[in-house]
Amino acid sequence: MSTSSPARARRGRREQPEGPRATLGQLLPFIFEHKRVLVVVAVLSILGAVATLAQPLLVGEVIARVPDGSDLGGLIWILVGFVVAASVISGYQHYLLQRTGTAVVYSSRRRLIGRILHLPISEFDARRTGDLVSRVGTDTTLLYAVLTQGLADAVGNALIFVGALIAMAVIDVVLLALIVLVIGVSVLVVVLLSGRIRTASTEQQVKVGELASAVERAVGSIRTVRASGATEREAAAVTGLASEAYGVGVRIAKVSALVVPIASVALQVSLLVVLGVGGFRVASGAIEIASLVTFIMFLFMLIAPLGSTFGAITSVSQALGALGRIQEILELPTETASDHPDAAAAPDPAAAAIAFRDVRFRYPEHVVQAREAAAKEARAVLEGAHLERAADEVAAAEDDADRDVLRGVSFDVPRGSRVALVGPSGAGKSTVLSLVERFYDPTGGEILIDGVDARRLDRDVLRARFGYVEQDAPTLAGTIADNLRLASPEATDAECERVLRAVNLGDVLERDPLGLHAPVGEAGVMLSGGERQRLAIARALLAAPPILLLDESTSSLDGVNEQRMREAIDAVAAGRTLLVIAHRLSTVVDSDLIVVLDRGRVVGQGTHSELVASTPLYRELARHQLLV
Structure with a gap:
């Protein structure tokens, strides 16, 4: 098949961005939230280091007193006391550190969840759900290792390391100089390896995020996958991502495996040096045998913390890779309540409830990039399945990703009226509702709510005026009551039952003895498609907003339920303003105004009869649906 389309010419034009990186300075605020506990830990580390460093000195003293036949009982009991302490x-x-580590994970998750749920809608359109879930779960868990595997040993061991160095310098500077040379080389090697660990760890977390997204997609669409005979292909795709994550994990393991033996090699080389050179110095009378034994004990105390520190470096490097992904989300701007919080926003009672004035809209670049990437993946799957025509359609959609979605749209929705938006797929109908809800703001023109520019209104106040039913009619896992009370948490059971019966869902209450408290299953799987859609409409009606925004609200209903739904909407429409999107013109032919959209432009406005006479596109749509 041909590959000359503009969309295909752009394949691969954007490189994957390098994974985000964090610094130790960005990690410290998470730790310092618990500074009181860390102060206690620091005091305990000092006491523990003193008790540990005292042991070689006491052993040396015991050895020195043995030839004299001195009483060693008290000295030995003191030594035992220091060991136990x-x-x-x-x-x-x-x-304390494990408890604090758990608290750090909790606080980072709390901050991350709070940030994610307040991100602009554009970020959700540009990112995969599974990747965001992975950042909350997997990435934050790695911060725990910083305290339990890193800081837990590093703080106390640093004191022991310094104390041992000082003691060894007092005993024999020559031997210490040789030991420092060996340790210096090992430390240099570990520092060089830690950079590779951090890079690989960041890549691994990205792969885990992609894997989580793939699993979420496959599981969330499992019925469609099974019905399409695509189980094996989906399993292969998910397994491929798992394999990539495994490969990166193996690379980390290989680098980490080089770090661990370095401490062991450093200990063995240092011990051989001390035994050889130290033995010679004892024979020459430069130091005594008790001093050499004490020096060797301090050597073990020096090398053991060094090995733990090397492990801490590995843990911190991995945590910084994960923290980079956490910081990437925490540094994103949240959705602001209002762009002009000090501006006057008094509504005009004579103005239209909603008015579009030469509105233009284009999705942000990062959303366009994400959609292009998704289209590229979909096209590759279709081409692999030899579905060339479908692949061409996806390529055409990818080619359209860069264009303006709305191009100078203007229309009014008078108070108390019913206005319908109709047009072919991709005309921009759902985008209109997204702009009304301020999920996005227009890139040109203005949207007026009660005569006031929507950008001057607090988003929460603005959205409280609308009852919004999405095209996909999402149902939250939980009970029927949980779904209804999402926007009206104070609603009574009687009020919930009333709106359910208003949208012809009374039978759902009666078929389960739990009634309102009957579970709906994950994504509402225990309800039919039409029932999920009516439940979403009931949720909007329960909040009793002055304006209803219905996006394809009857698309999943059969003829009988569609008629009953129309009657229910007619009943609640009294005194309210409705802005409705529908592909079925039969549901909107009696609207006060019908606005016809095509490729982001208004191509006609009027009643059904007026549009049949004046607008070719509407006449064609009506003819196909046997309305003319």
């Missing part, structure tokens, strides 16, 4: 302090310190 160091163990108890270490255990309690680890408990």
Whole structure:
């Protein structure tokens, strides 16, 4: 098939952005939220380090007193006391740090969830749901390792490391110089490897996010996947992403595996140096045997913290990779309540409820890029299945991604009227409702609500005026009552039952003894498509808004229920303004005004009879639906 279309010429023109990176400075605020506990941990670390460092000195003193036949009982009991004290302090310190680590994960998740749920709608259009879920779950979990595997050992071990260095310098500077040389080389190697670990960890978290998105898509569409005979293809695609995540994990394991033996090699080389050179210095009388034993014990205390520190570097590097993805979301701007909070916004009672004035709209660049990427993936799947015509249609849709969605749209929705938007798919009808709800703001022109520019109105106040029923009629997992009370948490059971019966859902209450508290299943799977749509309309009606926005509200209903739904809407429309989108012209032929959209432009306005006479596109739509 041909590949000369403009959309295909753009394939691969945008490179995948490099994964976000975080710095240690960005990690510290998460930790310092619990500074009181960290102060206690620091004090315990000092006490534990003192108890640990005292042990080699006491052992050396015991060895020095043995030839003299001195009483060692008291000294040994003191040594035992320091050993027990160091163990108890270490255990309690680890408990505090693990508890704090759990608190850090909780606080980071709380901040991340709060930010995600307040992001602009454009971010949800540009990002995959599974990836956002992965950031809340998997990425935040890695912060726990910073405290439990990193800071838990690093703080106390740093004190022991410094104390051991000082003690070793006092015992024999020559031996210490040789040890520092060996350790310096090992530290340099670990620092170089940690950069590779951080990069690979960031890549791994991105892959895990993609995997979560793929699983979420496949599971959420499992009935369609099964019915299409695509189970094996979906399983292969998800497994492929899991394989990529596995490959990156193996790379991290390989680099980490180089870090762990470095401490062991450093210990063995240092021990050989101390035994060889130290033995020679004892023989020459430069130091005593008790001092050499004490030096060796300090050497073990020096190397053990070094190994833990190397492990901490690995944990911190992985956490910084995950933190980069967390920070990417936390640094995104949230949806503001109003762009002009100080502006006067007094409504004009004589103005139209909704008015579009030369409105133009184009999706933000990052949303366009995301849609192009999704279209590219879909096209690749279709081409792989040899569905060339469908692939060409997707390519054409990708080619349209860069164009303006609305191009100078103007119309009025008078108070108390019923206005319908009709037109072919892709005409911009749903975009109109998104702009009214201020999920997006127009890139040109203005939208007036009661005569006031919508951008001057607080978003929460503005949205409280609307009852919005989306095209997909989403149903939340939970009960019927949970869904109804989403926008009206104070509604009584009687009020809930009233709106359900108004939209012909009384039988749903009667078929389950739990009534309003009957579960609807994940995404409303226990309800039919029409029932889910009517439940969404009932939810909007329960809030009793002055304006109803209905996007394809009857698209999933059969003829009988469609008629009953129209009657229910007629009943609640009294005293309200309705802006309705429908493909079935039979549901809107009696509207006060019908606005015909085509490729982002208004091509006709009027009543059904007027449009049949004046607008070719509407006449063609009506003819296909046997209305003329």
